[in-house]
């Protein structure tokens with residue numbers, strides 16, 4: 001009799017044991033799935049963060065260079081924009097759109113839209129080209145020695161896409177004493193709105 005009960009218990013225990021193992025594995029799977037879900041969520045939020053970081057990176061000066069072929073630039077720009085920015089040309093004085101522009105806002109690179117100058121540093125130089133005594137950010141501009149036209153001048157280019165912008169001279173007003181003499185056609189103007197001012201603060 002005792003042996004019979006023992007056998008029954010053994011028979012019962014086997015499925016019970018199996019059931020326990022199955023539920024244990026199920027539990028582990030569930031647990032790992034929720035961990036995976038968490039990881040997914042973290043990754044998504046990291047992606048979102050990196051998007052806003054890339055905008056911030058712009059203002060921190062970590063510029064990723066923009067390199068395009070001659071053909072791509074030609075498609076993107078008008079003939080005059082191409083001639084000035086990609087061939088280091090110069091527009092005729094007093095002919096550009098912005099030499100006398102007194103509106104409040106920012107001037108961007110016409111090729112890659114990087115903000116290059118602020119109207120707060122613009123002044124009437126009398127030259128017929130938009131003139132600024134300081135760039136929007138020093139590291140948004142690169143300077144190069146230019147020995148063309150039998151003189152030594154300092155050429156300024158957009159740091160991100162290498163667009164020729166104009167030249168910088170040391171006969172500007174205080175506080176820097178610099179005159180960034182820039183071709184209108186190398187720039188696009190963005191009027192300051194409450195929103196753009198807010199973005200800049202952030």
Ligand SMILES: [Zn+2]
Pocket residue numbers: 109110111112113114158159160161162163
């Ligand atoms: Zn540019």
